[in-house]
Amino acid sequence: MSSSRDRRPRDPRRPGAASRSGSRPDKRPQREPRRPDGGARGRPSGRSGAARPGARERRGGTVRRSAPKPPPPLLRRTFRRGDPKKRIKIGGVLIVAIMVLFAGRLTQIQGFEAEEYAAAASDMRLQTIDVPTLRGQITDADGNPFALSTEVRTVFVDPEEIEPEERDQVVSELTEYFDLNADEVAAKVDATPSRYQVVTEGVRPDDWYEFRDLGLSGVGAEVDYERVYPDETGAADLVGFVGAEGYGLEGLEGYLDGTLAGEAGKRQVEVANDGTQIPMAGGLVREPEPGRDVRLTLDRDIQWKATRALADQVESLDAEGGSAIVSRPDGEILAMADHPSYSQGDIGDSTAEDWSNGAVAETFEPGSTNKVITIGSALEEGTTTPESVFTVPYSMEYYDQTFRNSENNGTQRLTVNGIMAQSSNVGTIKIADEVGAQDLHAYMDRFGLGRPTGLDVPGEESGVLTDPDDWWGTQLPSVSIGHGLSVNAVQMASVYATIANGGERVEPTVIDGTVAPSGEFTPAEERESTRVLSEESADQLSLMLEAVTSDEGTAPQARIDGYRVAGKTGTANRIDPETGSYEDGGYTATFAGFAPADDPEIVVQVVLHNPKNSYYGGEAAGPVFNDIMSFALKSEQVPPTGEDPPALRLLEEEK
Incomplete structure (x- = not known):
């Protein structure tokens, strides 16, 4: 039974159809004439027939991709492969603009704001620190001390200043003179990057002078003060003590801290990359003012x-x-x-209740x-x-x-x-x-x-x-x-x-x-x-x-x-x-x-x-x-009385 639709005769121009002359068919696909609206001839318009970019279309048994969307006209004109001179010219203009911007900023920093930036850099590198001052003594009425400060030294090394050939001697001498651990001293001598490593504290001046005379490179000392409380004065609860930072914490040391402490000096020091201070790099800004002594009415012996x-x-x-x-x-x-x-010399072995x-x-x-x-x-x-x-x-x-x-x-x-x-x-x-x-x-x-x-x-x-x-x-x-x-x-x-x-x-x-430090009594x-x-x-x-x-x-x-x-x-x-x-x-x-x-x-x-x-x-x-x-x-050398007290009548019947 025949179909209601008429069969279309084979078009000899379509792929696979024989030519009328009987020659071999042309295997090159033939372009179909395009419609004025851009669609392929014979394809219905509308959503179902629209071709998506990159979508495959089946034509006569073969599959092909639709052509990508062409770039905007401006870009086509500007970046045509056949016109590289324009691309080079635009790139050169951009590079020159960036270099001019950098040059202008550099001129601003070095020419107009140089001092300001130099000061900022200096502020970052230099810091002002306190210079310890001599804390006033607490004495009895005759000047015998219940609390006093003695001058000591904080010994440090500057690893960059130590001569390589002296390295072993520096470690050995520091260890022997100050009874230190050799490995710990060596670690500080070899510390990098560093310009300041504290080796030991509380060194007596005479001991430091003796060591200094060895003339070793890279070893220095700073002046510090240590609070000392003479043994067995019996006045610990009244006198009190100072903390690790040198401020009075208990007793008269705390109550009279403003009088005893004096005023610390000021020194500028350079701060290394690792945050350590380089004391030899700065200058003294203000001399320290010693504290005043406090004289008590107490008698040490009594x-x-x-x-x-x-x-x-x-x-x-x-x-x-x-x-x-x-x-x-x-x-x-x-x-x-x-x-x-x-004991003021062993605060760690006591409690707040003991300090009362x-x-x-x-x-x-x-x-x-x-x-x-x-x-x-x-x-x-x-x-x-x-x-x-x-x-x-x-x-x-x-x-x-x-x-x-x-x-x-x-x-x-x-x-x-x-x-x-x-x-x-x-x-x-x-x-x-x-x-x-x-x-x-x-x-x-x-x-x-x-x-x-x-x-x-x-x-x-x-x-x-x-x-x-x-x-x-x-x-x-x-x-x-x-x-x-x-x-x-x-x-x-x-x-x-x-x-x-x-x-x-x-x-x-x-x-x-x-x-006062001058000796004047108030x-x-x-x-x-x-x-x-x-x-x-x-x-x-x-x-x-x-x-x-x-x-x-x-x-x-x-x-x-x-x-x-x-x-x-x-x-x-x-x-x-x-x-x-x-x-x-x-x-x-x-x-x-x-x-x-x-x-x-x-x-x-x-x-x-x-x-x-x-x-x-x-x-x-x-x-x-x-x-x-x-x-x-x-x-107190009080002389004896020398006489008896008068008799007192305690009971009524006594005469």
Whole structure:
């Protein structure tokens, strides 16, 4: 059956069709005439018939790629293969333009901005560093040092300056002279790129001079300073120490750093590619200014003795610690000892707690040593006299609390002299009742309790003295016998110094003044003084305190042959920090006094924190007082008294 479509006869011009003449067919493909719209003749127009660039088309059994899209006319005209001159010309223009740009920039940098860039380069290469200066000394009143700086050398090598033939000798000599590791020295000698390698520090000048005389190349030294603390001065907690950078960190070293440090010099140094400094490349910009010396009121020998006597008793009684203060009546402190302490030459073996100056940082209840304020205020206010008599039972009820004496002597008729000599709690409370809370608090404030001492040393705690308006029922009797308040050792030493000074309180101090590098001495600022008691009241208290060291008193062990001694014992409960109560808190044993009682020269305050073997003030702290006071009187060349104290009536029936 024939198709509905007529068959087209074979076109003899198509590939594979025989020619009419019978010759071989022409195998070259014939181009088809193109339509005006660019499409092939006989192909429908539209999306389905559009040829994609590079797409294959099947024609008469063969496959061919469509022609790529021709370049834009401009590029065809510019980069025709047949016209290379234009391409060379355009490339040459671009190269010339770039060279002109570079030449212009180079001219700008070298011609117009040369100085600016040179300065910037210099700033990158040179740096200004500090030149160490001599730190001021801390000395006692006679100039004996507690802290001083000694000149040392930092030895370095410049590997580029070492002559090759001397290399082995440099390594050998450095190793032998300064007791160093040979491999480590060799590594520094061979370090590249480097111009500065520190070999060792802290070299004594004489040792460096001896090495320098060898004349080896590439080895140099810089001046530096090392802080030195003489052994066993016993003043570590007060003096403190400096850090690795030479700045004061603790104690007076830190507190007075601005005075001691001086002002560092300035030097320009060249910085090598690896960041090391080349000290010989720069110049000195500013000379260093040495610091000022600080002269203390301390006496080196008395400080040493106080430290040893305190440490021996702390260890003997297995106490937690202790403090000892030695001063003059005018508040100049001759010794400030604290135990346990630490070695300034081995800071790494201590802790921040060890660095604390317990003489001002640790507070405690003063106990019976506070009774001098209670009785002194009564004498000053005229409510009692030394001969006034009180009926003193062994114990008494006060609101909801029972107060007792330390010994049961029954009911006695004691004079105020006797109340002080026997350290009667009940008798002191009766005297405090006559004084009243407001007046008693006012005298405690004037004696310096509950506020800073004026000493101006770091770490001081002011203690606690509550306002009398906040006192409850038993606060007055408690405070009158030294409980319910807290003080530091310097505060209580100041109380007894005030009595020894005829009733005038002068702020305590440890700083006598400063000494300039030229040797000029500048005294410390004048200290504030306050009249607390009249001379008459102070003299009466002094006689009462002498009775404490008599055979009838609580501290006969504090007596010193040839000298009249006035003093007072103190025993107080300690608060347990874990429970906040007195139970299992232990005790604080204290003794404070002065000598000679008739013409006071030396005041001593001793505190022992929680002694285990003996905790009463007279037994525990009294011997330390005696030991330190005896030494101080001899050291200060105080002549013996030469006469006995007057007899005091302690009981009513005594005549």
